[in-house]
Amino acid sequence: MRELALKIKIYQVKVLSKSCVYGLRALLYIVSEKPRGAFVNIREISEQLEISFHFLTKTFQVLTEEGMLRSYRGPNGGIALVKEPEDIFLIDIVCALDGPDFFDKCLLGLAGCGEAAPCPAHDFWISHKAALREEFSTTSLAKMGTKINKEKLRLGP
Secondary structure, rough: OHHHHHHHHHOOOOOOOOOHHHHHHHHHHHHHHOOOOOOHHHHHHHHHOOHHHHHHHHHHOOOOOOOOOOOOOOOOOOEOOOOOHHHHEEEHHHHHOOOOOOHOOHHHOOOOOOOOOOOHHHHHHHHHHHHHHHHHHOOHHHHHHHHHHHHHOOOOO
């Protein structure tokens, strides 16, 4: 019974930060809803996905600093992808927003977690992070955008 309770608690852990999840959703909105290279109004994305405008703006600032987005001020301004969606992979976004060491950190955020001093989620994370890293490394925004459109998947509430 205790083992089951522990597994349930482990699966309640959110793997990606809120900023990363929102960034992924917003970029997927852009590639699935807008023409390539088009500037998209941040307020539109915020409203369509029900994400705080200010939170989204801060997330986009990081992605702009990382060279994934460019911004343009003015009435027709907004943000646009710098690279083609085929050249932006999920791992690029995760590393930009959750850090380049995302796959090396403890899932629970505990310092010193490892074989010598594992956390309760250590075995689970070790067994899944390599597969997750591989999937994120080979899945582009273009691939996800195509899937969203083909299967009519949702990005918002």
